[in-house]
Amino acid sequence: MTLAEIYTMSRLNTGTTSTNLIDATLLTLTNVTYRELINIITSRVNEDFFYDEWTFDTVANQREYTFPVRTASVAGLKKLISVGIKYATTDDYYRITTPTKFSNLSSDPTYYVENQTNTKPFFTVADKSVFIYPAPTTAITGG
Numbered sequence: 001m002t003l004a005e006i007y008t009m010s011r012l013n014t015g016t017t018s019t020n021l022i023d024a025t026l027l028t029l030t031n032v033t034y035r036e037l038i039n040i041i042t043s044r045v046n047e048d049f050f051y052d053e054w055t056f057d058t059v060a061n062q063r064e065y066t067f068p069v070r071t072a073s074v075a076g077l078k079k080l081i082s083v084g085i086k087y088a089t090t091d092d093y094y095r096i097t098t099p100t101k102f103s104n105l106s107s108d109p110t111y112y113v114e115n116q117t118n119t120k121p122f123f124t125v126a127d128k129s130v131f132i133y134p135a136p137t138t139a140i141t142g143g
Helices: 003-014 023-045 109-115
Strands: 064-066 122-126 129-133
Antiparallel strands (some): 122 129
């Protein structure tokens, strides 16, 4: 279904015309409805329905990585299911990290950047970012 067809159907269902409901306003309303529909599907049907994967290059000693921002062409991130990381260029597979909260940490978060073993990595989510502990010591493409 094209956007023009959606506009026509919306105007027929609401008794409006292109004069009193211009395309720009209808686009905004259509996008809001679209996001609401996604929320209903993911909450009532299956949260993995819109599953997607992102890979990022790791940066040496960087623990914070921001989530992809939703745009017209990028879906963005609704819910983080898991985080995997490669700590060495020789790693064939990602090491799955354990989720936790800052409030569960017994030390200051900066302590874990260097002192957490990379055989038991963990992550926290805050401020539209994921924080990985320990921070990778090597930059890895697609890490």
